[in-house]
Amino acid sequence: MNEEKTETKKNSIWSVIMASSVGTLIEWYDFYIFGSLALVISTKFFPQENPTAAFLSTLATFAAGFVVRPFGALFFGRLGDLIGRKYTFMVTLLLMGGSTFLIGCIPDYKTIGFAAPLLVLLLRLLQGLALGGEYGGAATYVAEHAPPKERGYWTSWIQTTATLGLFVSLTVILITRSVLGTEAFEDWGWRVPFLVSILMVIVSYFIRKNMHESPIFAKVKAEGKISLNPLKESFGNKYNFKFVLLALFGAVMGQGVIWYTGQFYAMSFIGKVCGVSSQQTDMLMAVALLLGTPFFIVFGGLSDKIGRKKIMMLGMFIAIISYRPIYSKIYTTIDCTGKTEVLNRAFLDVKTNWIPNTLSDSLVTTKTHKEFSDGTIMDVTRKVTIYQDQTKKPLIDEKKSIQLNTPNYWIIILLVFVQILFVTMVYGPIAAFLVEMFPTKIRYTSMSLPYHIGNGIFGGLLPTVATYLVSTAKMTNNPEWYLQGLWYPIIVGGICFIIGVLYLDKNDNKIEEEL
Amino acid sequence: MRTIKRYLGIFWLLLGLGVGYFNVIEFGLPKLQSGKQEDLVFGIINLFILTPIIVGGLVTFGYYVLSGEYDEKTK
Numbered sequence: 252m253n254e255e256k257t258e259t260k261k262n263s264i265w266s267v268i269m270a271s272s273v274g275t276l277i278e279w280y281d282f283y284i285f286g287s288l289a290l291v292i293s294t295k296f297f298p299q300e301n302p303t304a305a306f307l308s309t310l311a312t313f314a315a316g317f318v319v320r321p322f323g324a325l326f327f328g329r330l331g332d333l334i335g336r337k338y339t340f341m342v343t344l345l346l347m348g349g350s351t352f353l354i355g356c357i358p359d360y361k362t363i364g365f366a367a368p369l370l371v372l373l374l375r376l377l378q379g380l381a382l383g384g385e386y387g388g389a390a391t392y393v394a395e396h397a398p399p400k401e402r403g404y405w406t407s408w409i410q411t412t413a414t415l416g417l418f419v420s421l422t423v424i425l426i427t428r429s430v431l432g433t434e435a436f437e438d439w440g441w442r443v444p445f446l447v448s449i450l451m452v453i454v455s456y457f458i459r460k461n462m463h464e465s466p467i468f469a470k471v472k473a474e475g476k477i478s479l480n481p482l483k484e485s486f487g488n489k490y491n492f493k494f495v496l497l498a499l500f501g502a503v504m505g506q507g508v509i510w511y512t513g514q515f516y517a518m519s520f521i522g523k524v525c526g527v528s529s530q531q532t533d534m535l536m537a538v539a540l541l542l543g544t545p546f547f548i549v550f551g552g553l554s555d556k557i558g559r560k561k562i563m564m565l566g567m568f569i570a571i572i573s574y575r576p577i578y579s580k581i582y583t584t585i586d587c588t589g590k591t592e593v594l595n596r597a598f599l600d601v602k603t604n605w606i607p608n609t610l611s612d613s614l615v616t617t618k619t620h621k622e623f624s625d626g627t628i629m630d631v632t633r634k635v636t637i638y639q640d641q642t643k644k645p646l647i648d649e650k651k652s653i654q655l656n657t658p659n660y661w662i663i664i665l666l667v668f669v670q671i672l673f674v675t676m677v678y679g680p681i682a683a684f685l686v687e688m689f690p691t692k693i694r695y696t697s698m699s700l701p702y703h704i705g706n707g708i709f710g711g712l713l714p715t716v717a718t719y720l721v722s723t724a725k726m727t728n729n730p731e732w733y734l735q736g737l738w739y740p741i742i743v744g745g746i747c748f749i750i751g752v753l754y755l756d757k758n759d760n761k762i763e764e765e766l
Numbered sequence: 767m768r769t770i771k772r773y774l775g776i777f778w779l780l781l782g783l784g785v786g787y788f789n790v791i792e793f794g795l796p797k798l799q800s801g802k803q804e805d806l807v808f809g810i811i812n813l814f815i816l817t818p819i820i821v822g823g824l825v826t827f828g829y830y831v832l833s834g835e836y837d838e839k840t841k
Binding site for chain 1: 771774778781808811815816819823824826827830831835836
């Protein structure tokens with residue numbers, strides 16, 4: 252009889268995990284396809300020659316990541332603590348899915364003019380709001396269903412969704428591009444990943460619709476103990492607010508920068524700083540992400556046995572001391588300086604064109620193809636715009652595209668995989684850690700805000716700050732210019748590590764106290 | 767150890783103020799005045815959203831540390 256009961260309980264948790272994870276995965280997928288297709292989207296909706304449209308483009312890219320997610324956390328967190336977890340994260344799912352689908356339907360700038368960038372900005376803001384509300388709801392919902400001492404394991408399934416969402420978005424884009432061809436993809440095919448989202452959302456909606464409210468929240472509600480004003484109780488009450496600050500500065504801030512370094516900065520470093528071709532970069536990232544994902548579950552489960560703090564702090568520490576050697580190795584592995592060139596396979600192609608509507612300005616395009624004895628191939632396209640007006644400096648744009656040989660390709664996958672391991676150590680146990688830090692009646696609100704500030708703001712800022720540090724170091728001829736972007740995650744992660752080690756209390760567990 | 771942890775509150779407080787100074791003087795205002803659209807958006811977000819969160823958060827955190835709010839529970 253008891254065995255039967257345990258079996259039913261396990262089945263019910265699996266259905267909770269499925270319902271929550273699939274929806275959260277779709278939300279991350281929706282959020283990332285905009286980022287992955289930002290370049291195509293900007294040419295369709297935000298023509299760069301129009302300064303206002305360019306301003307909206309920047310706003311759309313920045314705003315949803317930085318500003319809107321914490322507001323979504325506040326808005327939906329409050330709703331979740333007032334009316335329940337289940338209904339709130341159903342709303343966020345529909346809001347996200349609807350916005351993503353509609354982005355895929357908007358006519359371009361040439362067809363409807365200025366309304367196009369405005370609509371994209373509006374829908375991107377709605378995406379940010381929805382994401383701000385989704386994660387806290389899903390993590391809370393799963394944790395409140397999970398048996399005591401197993402919350403790390405069960406919530407770690409939710410933790411896999413962000414990485415899998417990125418993986419699925421890269422895969423869908425890769426498949427669509429290769430099926431349709433680059434020309435058709437850039438013409439209309441980029442809409443497919445947005446439109447496909449609605450099918451996934453509908454399926455997820457029907458799965459979630461049949462789920463019950465979280466038992467712990469239902470009990471609190473039945474006893475009439477829900478909060479009347481979750482925002483005030485979370486942030487206006489000193490006892491709770493001190494935990495919000497501790498969660499932010501002692502855990503989530505560091506987790507945010509480690510997450511973004513391992514998954515986004517690595518991709519931008521390999522592609523933009525080192526010049527590996529975009530197709531090879533996408534592929535190697537997808538392989539490393541796929542290999543790393545099971546470790547979220549490993550470290551989430553391990554945190555139930557040896558404690559969340561130990562794993563998160565160890566992951567943070569190893570990450571910040573090993574970033575420089577890892578990125579140095581990535582750079583030297585890809586760098587073609589010092590490699591032996593196969594001279595009979597090299598070619599140079601120079602073309603000069605007059606720029607239309609200028610009469611006298613010209614564009615000189617130089618294409619260089621080089622092959623090296625180890626199998627590496629490098630193509631460099633250099634475009635120089637020469638102005639008739641002598642006072643104007645020539646505009647130089649150089650793009651490098653390196654095709655790695657097989658051994659180096661796998662070395663880079665290994666180096667990215669190691670960084671994903673750090674991500675899994677820090678991110679795997681964090682949902683359970685945050686959930687346990689706050690009481691049921693204000694849990695959704697209290698855990699969502701630090702999470703989205705840590706991730707969206709501290710983490711989301713990483714690409715901008717790191718790129719700024721790299722380009723400044725390059726301009727000042729710093730011999731290690733390519734490593735300077737790492738100071739941001741090292742410093743922010745270092746501060747977070749010290750605060751976490753000193754002030755996080757392993758005895759704090761509000762769920763256990765309530766039960 | 768408890769005393770050292772408490773007095774480190776002064777460090778967190780000063781760190782908050784230092785980051786605030788850097789964000790406004792070195793990073794924020796020059797971005798607003800650079801004339802580029804991207805810098806303008808980044809400057810606005812930095813000055814009006816990031817800086818208040820970091821400065822306000824770290825200063826309050828430092829104050830709480832100093833007043834013993836984070837002294838470990840004994841179970």
